[in-house]
Amino acid sequence: xxxxxxxxxxxxxxxxxxxxxxxxxxxKKGIAETLFDxxxxxxxxxxILALIAAGSILGTIIKQGANESEYLxxxxxxxxxxxxxxGLDDAYHSLWFKALIVLFAINxxxxxxxxxxxxIKEKRQTDIPExxxxxxxxxxxxxxxxxxxxAIGVLKKFYRLIRDENRGLILEKGIPxxxxxxxxxxxxxxxxxxxxxxxxxxxKGFLILRVGETKDHVTARGGHQDMIxxxxxxxxxxxxxxxxxxxxxxxxVSTVEVIEGGTIVKEKDIRVNDPLYHKGIRFxxxxxxxxxxxxxxxxxxxxxxxxxxxxxxxxLALMVVRFAEEIHNLGPGVQIxxxxxxxxxxxxxxxxxxxxxxxxxxGVAVRxxxxxxxxxxxxxxxxxxxxxxxxxxFALMLLGLYVNFFTYYRRVYVVSAADGIxxxxxxxxxxxxFKKEFEKLKEDIYGSTP
Amino acid sequence: MAAHHKxxxxxxxxxxxxxxxxxxxxxxxxxxxxxxxxxxxxxxxxLHTVGIALRWIESYxxxxxxxxxxxxxxxxxxYAWCIIGLLILLRKRLAHTNITFCASLIALLLxxxxxxxxxxxxxIEPLVPAxxxxxxxxxxxxxxxxxxxxxxxxxxGMFYLVGQKRIMPTKETLEEINYKSIIIGFxxxxxxxxxxxxxxxxxxxxxxxxxxxxxWSLITWIIYALFLHARTTRGWKGKATAIISVVxxxxxxxxxxxxxxxxxxxHSYAT
Numbered sequence: 001x002x003x004x005x006x007x008x009x010x011x012x013x014x015x016x017x018x019x020x021x022x023x024x025x026x027x028k029k030g031i032a033e034t035l036f037d038x039x040x041x042x043x044x045x046x047x048i049l050a051l052i053a054a055g056s057i058l059g060t061i062i063k064q065g066a067n068e069s070e071y072l073x074x075x076x077x078x079x080x081x082x083x084x085x086x087g088l089d090d091a092y093h094s095l096w097f098k099a100l101i102v103l104f105a106i107n108x109x110x111x112x113x114x115x116x117x118x119x120i121k122e123k124r125q126t127d128i129p130e131x132x133x134x135x136x137x138x139x140x141x142x143x144x145x146x147x148x149x150x151a152i153g154v155l156k157k158f159y160r161l162i163r164d165e166n167r168g169l170i171l172e173k174g175i176p177x178x179x180x181x182x183x184x185x186x187x188x189x190x191x192x193x194x195x196x197x198x199x200x201x202x203x204k205g206f207l208i209l210r211v212g213e214t215k216d217h218v219t220a221r222g223g224h225q226d227m228i229x230x231x232x233x234x235x236x237x238x239x240x241x242x243x244x245x246x247x248x249x250x251x252x253v254s255t256v257e258v259i260e261g262g263t264i265v266k267e268k269d270i271r272v273n274d275p276l277y278h279k280g281i282r283f284x285x286x287x288x289x290x291x292x293x294x295x296x297x298x299x300x301x302x303x304x305x306x307x308x309x310x311x312x313x314x315x316l317a318l319m320v321v322r323f324a325e326e327i328h329n330l331g332p333g334v335q336i337x338x339x340x341x342x343x344x345x346x347x348x349x350x351x352x353x354x355x356x357x358x359x360x361x362x363g364v365a366v367r368x369x370x371x372x373x374x375x376x377x378x379x380x381x382x383x384x385x386x387x388x389x390x391x392x393x394f395a396l397m398l399l400g401l402y403v404n405f406f407t408y409y410r411r412v413y414v415v416s417a418a419d420g421i422x423x424x425x426x427x428x429x430x431x432x433x434f435k436k437e438f439e440k441l442k443e444d445i446y447g448s449t450p
Numbered sequence: 451m452a453a454h455h456k457x458x459x460x461x462x463x464x465x466x467x468x469x470x471x472x473x474x475x476x477x478x479x480x481x482x483x484x485x486x487x488x489x490x491x492x493x494x495x496x497l498h499t500v501g502i503a504l505r506w507i508e509s510y511x512x513x514x515x516x517x518x519x520x521x522x523x524x525x526x527x528x529y530a531w532c533i534i535g536l537l538i539l540l541r542k543r544l545a546h547t548n549i550t551f552c553a554s555l556i557a558l559l560l561x562x563x564x565x566x567x568x569x570x571x572x573x574i575e576p577l578v579p580a581x582x583x584x585x586x587x588x589x590x591x592x593x594x595x596x597x598x599x600x601x602x603x604x605x606x607g608m609f610y611l612v613g614q615k616r617i618m619p620t621k622e623t624l625e626e627i628n629y630k631s632i633i634i635g636f637x638x639x640x641x642x643x644x645x646x647x648x649x650x651x652x653x654x655x656x657x658x659x660x661x662x663x664x665x666w667s668l669i670t671w672i673i674y675a676l677f678l679h680a681r682t683t684r685g686w687k688g689k690a691t692a693i694i695s696v697v698x699x700x701x702x703x704x705x706x707x708x709x710x711x712x713x714x715x716x717h718s719y720a721t
Binding site: 249 | 580
């Protein structure tokens with residue numbers, strides 16, 4: 001009995017499977033064709049996925065982004081050479097890892113497209129089976145002439161009619177369940193496209209703002225440390241870190257103003273988990289700290305210098321290279337390096353010694369006024385135009401998983417018999433749920449007592 | 451000692467009791483023990499729920515109210531709760547003493563580790579700024595429901611590989627349990643990763659930064675994706691899929707424990 005039912009199901013499956021078999025005559029394949037076959041094979045997808053996983057493991061075992069000496073304390077020189085050659089110190093941005101992801105994207109796109117084309121072209125089995133076959137299916141139900149109309153009404157309410165003939169009907173439900181797999185694969189492609197858009201058209205940067213400071217450019221993350229102009233300016237009005245009574249951090253808040261063409265267009269408290277969004281760019285509270293700045297007068301202009309930050313004005317280039325709180329009992333002082341012609345020079349400025357407080361260097365009068373402790377806020381900056389594509393991918397992925405795993409395809413046949421009709425059905429998967437559904441149908445047709 | 455600590459202590463003892471009851475049942479095979487076991491499981495789960503609820507309430511009394519899903523201790527407690535919850539929710543399918551034995555043993559180990567290990571901070575901590583987000587609940591909950599389902603698939607896979615014929619559920623049943631739990635676990639794990647990514651984008655400025663925890667969750671995800679594909683497209687069955695589900699769970703454990711203690715990263719508050 002069961003065998004027959006399975007045979008019938010196989011019949012339906014066969015129609016699907018037969019379509020899948022390529023019936024091309026055997027020919028010698030060209031290189032292009034062989035390559036295409038390779039790229040579209042599911043074995044390759046599984047191999048690539050396994051390689052991506054293996055590569056990812058390497059990236060978590062080997063410390064990322066450390067410098068040479070750090071690696072050499074852990075690894076031998078030969079091992080370090082291997083790490084270097086394969087870029088394992090930055091595995092996720094190495095060429096081979098990117099190549100794997102690109103390969104995966106190509107493979108997945110081809111496989112999905114192929115599957116989808118087959119799904120659309122597929123001719124489905126829509127022959128109405130003989131009465132005998134239905135009576136041998138596990139889930140079948142005889143309905144007499146009296147209840148026939150009601151039964152068909154119930155079935156039509158539950159299922160979609162796909163064939164209606166004198167001899168019988170075919171009804172079905174859950175066609176989208178077979179789309180689940182395409183939705184999931186499509187969603188992964190969408191996420192990859194979104195992240196690619198972000199890589200190409202977006203940037204990530206960093207911005208340090210002292211309280212009161214205004215900046216219109218940020219330092220790009222990554223090797224080059226380029227400056228990126230924002231197109232507007234950001235002013236830090238205030239920064240506050242607050243703590244719980246026991247001392248754990250509670251809140252980090254930077255109050256900032258967005259300034260465009262001299263006017264304030266926006267004011268916001270940037271918190272962790274609450275970034276500022278302006279013109280496609282997000283600003284995230286990332287770090288904070290205190291910085292010592294040194295107030296100088298350079299040729300009657302007040303400037304704030306910080307350690308190791310070059311300053312240029314009127315042909316004078318200088319930088320604070322060292323700060324000491326106490327120099328020979330003479331109080332605090334800073335060492336300034338500057339260029340005289342092409343020759344680097346350095347000189348100490350002492351805050352409490354009049355003669356060493358104001359000096360002339362490179363023909364410009366320079367006066368050391370004050371040492372100030374200022375808090376600064378570190379803001380992560382990101383522009384990612386691909387993020388909404390990624391979100392769309394995420395939503396599709398969840399939808400696809402739901403459709404694929406929690407909906408299922410089932411078909412119900414109705415065939416006329418001498419004394420009424422026979423109703424029989426099967427599901428391709430989730431057979432238990434369908435069994436329950438079939439019991440429910442019985443109840444609906446016969447009332448509460450079947 | 452706060453009430454929730456006491457109650458969770460009792461819960462741990464109940465899981466220990468459940469462990470002994472199972473061994474007694476394996477030796478004697480008396481129906482009575484079986485029904486006692488069922489009772490003990492329900493009581494343990496009920497008290498477990500009460501313990502978590504009290505901890506939640508207590509956090510509000512301390513004026514630092516938040517769902518108890520914010521540190522390693524709370525995650526251990528919640529993980530054990532999820533496993534037992536799943537056992538009860540799917541009791542019709544999972545009513546095999548071998549499965550309940552292993553599941554309650556895992557719960558016991560988690561609870562025991564949470565209460566005994568000196569490296570686990572047991573007090574209710576206020577939320578640090580990075581965790582002050584509604585994404586916390588959904589992210590942690592989905593992840594641990596996934597981990598719980600995958601633990602059950604691991605148990606089924608292990609029994610498939612090492613179990614003897616006489617006492618365990620049939621191999622078909624084990625395979626069914628294995629597959630069905632992955633069908634719950636995989637979408638949940640996906641939801642966990644995706645909610646984490648969305649949250650990361652609002653908190654850290656990037657939805658993916660190859661943080662060790664992110665990376666290992668991706669590795670885990672890939673392993674289970676391979677499981678599903680091996681099964682449907684290559685027709686792998688039985689031993690082969692059982693091995694993948696065991697490997698997958700090892701990866702879950704790396705994601706959960708090893709990453710916390712050995713690999714530092716953005717998820718460091720989870721230790």
